[in-house]
Amino acid sequence: MNIRPRRSVLYMPGSNSRALEKAKTLAADTLVLDLEDAVAPEQKIAARAQVVDAVKAGGYGYREMVIRVNGLDTPWSEDDILAVASAPVAAVCVPKVESPEQVLRVVELLNRGGADESVTVWAMIETPRGLVNVQAIAASHPRLSLLMMGTSDLAKEMRIPHTPDRIGFIVALSECVLAARLNGLDALDGVHLDLHDQESLRLICEQGRNLGFDGKTLIHPNQIAVTNEVFGPEPQEVDRAERIIAAFTQAESEGKGVVVVDGKLVENLHVEEAKRTLAIAAAIASMQG
Ligand SMILES: CC(C)(COP(=O)(O)OP(=O)(O)OC[C@H]1O[C@@H](n2cnc3c(N)ncnc32)[C@H](O)[C@@H]1OP(=O)(O)O)[C@@H](O)C(=O)NCCC(=O)NCCSC(=O)C[C@H](O)C(=O)O
Numbered sequence: 001m002n003i004r005p006r007r008s009v010l011y012m013p014g015s016n017s018r019a020l021e022k023a024k025t026l027a028a029d030t031l032v033l034d035l036e037d038a039v040a041p042e043q044k045i046a047a048r049a050q051v052v053d054a055v056k057a058g059g060y061g062y063r064e065m066v067i068r069v070n071g072l073d074t075p076w077s078e079d080d081i082l083a084v085a086s087a088p089v090a091a092v093c094v095p096k097v098e099s100p101e102q103v104l105r106v107v108e109l110l111n112r113g114g115a116d117e118s119v120t121v122w123a124m125i126e127t128p129r130g131l132v133n134v135q136a137i138a139a140s141h142p143r144l145s146l147l148m149m150g151t152s153d154l155a156k157e158m159r160i161p162h163t164p165d166r167i168g169f170i171v172a173l174s175e176c177v178l179a180a181r182l183n184g185l186d187a188l189d190g191v192h193l194d195l196h197d198q199e200s201l202r203l204i205c206e207q208g209r210n211l212g213f214d215g216k217t218l219i220h221p222n223q224i225a226v227t228n229e230v231f232g233p234e235p236q237e238v239d240r241a242e243r244i245i246a247a248f249t250q251a252e253s254e255g256k257g258v259v260v261v262d263g264k265l266v267e268n269l270h271v272e273e274a275k276r277t278l279a280i281a282a283a284i285a286s287m288q289g
C-alpha cells in the first residue's frame with residue numbers, strides 16, 4: 001500500500017525568504033509555497049522566481065513540495081504554471097477551481113511546460129461554483145490527485161461566520177470529502193486562522209479528521225505538532241490494527257470469516273482498515289527516519 005502522509009500541510013508566502021528557509025527545519029509533511037493570496041501584486045514575479053529557485057535548490061528533506069499558483073483568471077497564472085512545470089514539485093495547487101475545464105487547462109500548461117509525469121494537480125474548492133461542481137471537478141482528469149478546502153474564501157463568498165463548531169461549513173466539507181473518495185483522491189481541510197489557540201485548533205483538527213479529511217492546511221509553525229498528532233494514528237490504534245490482523249489471520253486459518261477483538265466484531269473490511277493504519281504509521285516512521 002503506497003500512502004503519502006499529509007497530516008500537516010503548511011502554507012508560506014513565496015515572497016518570504018525567511019519562512020522558506022525556516023520550513024527546512026519544520027515537522028510539516030507538506031509545504032505549500034504560495035504565490036496567490038499571501039503575495040502582494042508587486043511581488044508576484046519575484047516570488048515566482050524565488051519559489052522555483054528554492055525548490056530546485058532543495059534542502060527540504062522528506063517534506064513534499066507544492067507550489068500554489070495564482071488563480072486562472074489572473075494575469076500571472078499561466079506563467080506561474082509554466083514555471084512550476086520546470087521545478088521538482090509533487091504538485092501544483094490551483095486556487096478557486098470552478099470547473100473540470102479549468103483542471104484540463106492546468107494539465108495542458110503543465111504538459112506544455114514539460115512537467116514530469118509525476119507532477120499532479122491539487123484543486124482548491126473555495127467558491128460556491130466550485131462547490132456545486134465539486135464532483136465533476138474531482139472526476140475531471142487522472143492527474144488531479146487532491147481536493148483542498150479554502151474555508152476563508154468560502155466564508156467570505158457564502159457569508160458564513162467562523163464559529164467554533166463550523167456549523168456553516170459542514171455540508172461543504174462533507175461534499176468535498178465525498179467527491180474526493182468517489183474519485184480516489186485525497187482531501188485536505190481548510191486553515192484555522194487563530195495562530196495561538198492550541199485548544200481550538202485541536203478541536204477543529206478532530207472535527208476535520210472525523211469528517212474524513214486526510215490532513216489539514218496550516219498557516220503557522222505553531223500549528224504543526226497538534227495537527228500531526230490528531231491526523232496520525234495513535235499508538236493504541238496501531239496496536240489494535242496489529243491485533244486485528246493477527247486475530248483475523250488466525251480465524252481464517254480455522255475457516256472462520258469473522259472474529260471478535262476487544263469485544264468488537266472484526267470482518268475483512270476491518271482488516272483492510274487495519275492494514276491502512278499500519279501503512280500510514282510505517283510511512284510516517286520512514287519520513288522521520
Ligand atoms: C501569519 C504570519 C504572517 C505570522 O508571521 P510571523 O509574525 O513572522 O510569525 P512568528 O514571528 O510567530 O514566526 C516565528 C518563526 O516562524 C516562521 N514562520 C511563520 N510563519 C511561517 C510559515 N507559514 N511557514 C514557515 N515559517 C513560518 C517565521 O519566519 C519565524 O521564523 P524565525 O524568525 O526564523 O524564527 C505567518 O505565519 C504567515 O505568513 N503565514 C502564512 C500565511 C499564508 O501563507 N497565507 C496564505 C495561505 S492561507 C489561504 O490562502 C487560505 C485559503 O486560500 C482559503 O481561502 O481558506
Ligand SMILES: [Mg+2]
Nearest residue numbers: 126150152153
Ligand atoms: Mg483562498
